[in-house]
Amino acid sequence: MAVSIHPLAHVDPGAKLGADVVVGPFAVIEGDCEIGDGCRIDAHAVIAAGSRIGRRNVVHSFAVLGGAPQDRRYAGEPTTLVVGDDNVFREHVTAHRGTGHGGGVTRIGSAGLFMVGVHVAHDAIVGDRVTLANGTLLAGHVVLEDYVVTGGHVAVAPFVRVGARSFLAGGSMVERDVPPFVIAEGNRARVRALNRVGLERTGVPLESRVALKRAFRALFVGDLPRAEALARIESDPDPFVRELVAFLRAPPRR
Numbered sequence: 001m002a003v004s005i006h007p008l009a010h011v012d013p014g015a016k017l018g019a020d021v022v023v024g025p026f027a028v029i030e031g032d033c034e035i036g037d038g039c040r041i042d043a044h045a046v047i048a049a050g051s052r053i054g055r056r057n058v059v060h061s062f063a064v065l066g067g068a069p070q071d072r073r074y075a076g077e078p079t080t081l082v083v084g085d086d087n088v089f090r091e092h093v094t095a096h097r098g099t100g101h102g103g104g105v106t107r108i109g110s111a112g113l114f115m116v117g118v119h120v121a122h123d124a125i126v127g128d129r130v131t132l133a134n135g136t137l138l139a140g141h142v143v144l145e146d147y148v149v150t151g152g153h154v155a156v157a158p159f160v161r162v163g164a165r166s167f168l169a170g171g172s173m174v175e176r177d178v179p180p181f182v183i184a185e186g187n188r189a190r191v192r193a194l195n196r197v198g199l200e201r202t203g204v205p206l207e208s209r210v211a212l213k214r215a216f217r218a219l220f221v222g223d224l225p226r227a228e229a230l231a232r233i234e235s236d237p238d239p240f241v242r243e244l245v246a247f248l249r250a251p252p253r254r
Contacts, residue, residue, distance in 0.1 A: 006043075015047075018055070033066070036085070050078060050097050054085040054110065063093040069106075069122030071140065074099050084110030084128070095120040102141055109146070127164070129202075141253070145180065147202045159254045163247050165202055167195045179247050181212055181240065182220075191220055204240060211238035219248075 003017050006025040011017070014031030021035055024043035029035065033047050036055035041047060045059045051066030059065060066081040068074065077100040089095070093114045098105040102123030109128035116134045120126060124138050127146035132138075136150045139158040148162050151170025156162065163180025172189040183193045194216040199209050215236065218229045226248075234245045 009041075024061075030066075048081075048097075050080045052080055052082045054083055054087075056085055057083060057087045057089070059089045060091045060093075062091050063089045065089065065093075065095050067094060067096050069096045069099050069140070071099050071102075071122055073101055074122070077104075079104040079106075079122075081106045081108070083108045086110050087112045087114065089114045090116045090118075092116055093118045093120075096122045098123045099140075121158075133170070143253070147198065149198060159252075161247075161250075161253060164243070165195060165198050165204070167198050177247075177252070180244055182216070208238050208240040211236060211241050212244065215241045215244055219244075 003021045005011055005023040008025040009023045009027045011023060011029045012031035015029045015033040017035050018037035020038045022040045023029065024041060026044045027041045028046045030049040032049040033051045035047065035053045038056040039053060040058045042059060042061045044061045046064045048066035079097040079099060081095055081097045082105055095108060096106060099122045106120065106122055106124050108120065108126045111128055112130045114132050118132045119137045121138055121140040123140050124142045126144045129147050130144055131149045133150050133152040135153040137155040139156060141159045142156050143161040145162060145164035147165045150168040153170060154168045154172045157175040160174055160177055162178045165181050166178050167183045168174060169183060169185035172185050173187040174189040178184045181195055181199060182191045183195050184190060185192050194213055215233045218233050222229065230245060230248060233241060
């Protein structure tokens with residue numbers, strides 16, 4: 001099917017639009033943009049220069065993808081926002097391009113749901129199938145791994161890494177790394193429990209959920225120092241426990 005562009009939209013001649021793209025009234029698509037097949041850009045949405053948008057993404061009204069980074073060191077150098085497939089960006093979502101000093105690219109994976117007012121800052125890396133509730137704010141250089149879920153009005157500080165399949169409870173202020181598979185909550189956020197519901201919903205096998213429960217108790221419930229607890233569980237053959245250990249042993253990104 002042909003591209004459908006409303007006569008009141010502005011699409012720069014330098015933009016590349018795939019098949020079946022639908023552009024609503026008063027939407028703006030700047031030059032040096034690539035928008036994949038089957039995307040829908042609703043009324044008043046903006047896709048700024050430097051955006052590379054995959055297939056079948058839906059961008060709702062007043063969302064802005066690919067805007068310039070909010071960083072005092074940014075001097076107008078060409079940078080990009082790269083988005084995967086099948087994401088939904090609701091109203092007033094903003095996702096900014098990278099910076100020259102931060103690698104130049106902000107990356108968003110596939111099949112994510114970005115609810116009203118979510119912000120993804122420069123040089124962030126967001127994985128697949130994330131669900132970010134209204135008002136979630138990701139600062140520059142944040143890493144969100146696959147299947148992360150947030151409640152409303154969560155804020156994640158610069159350079160923080162949030163592990164896969166974790167849940168950040170509503171209103172949490174996250175200033176340090178959050179391991180995979182856990183629930184974190186509070187101001188400032190701390191690990192509170194194993195994310196049992198999230199593990200089951202995302203298809204983690206029962207035997208791995210049992211192994212993670214043992215590992216969680218050793219790390220966060222028992223009286224052993226963290227280093228000793230890690231040493232005890234790192235020989236566990238379960239791949240999810242190994243993922244948890246690897247995350248906790250990784251050096252800080254700051």
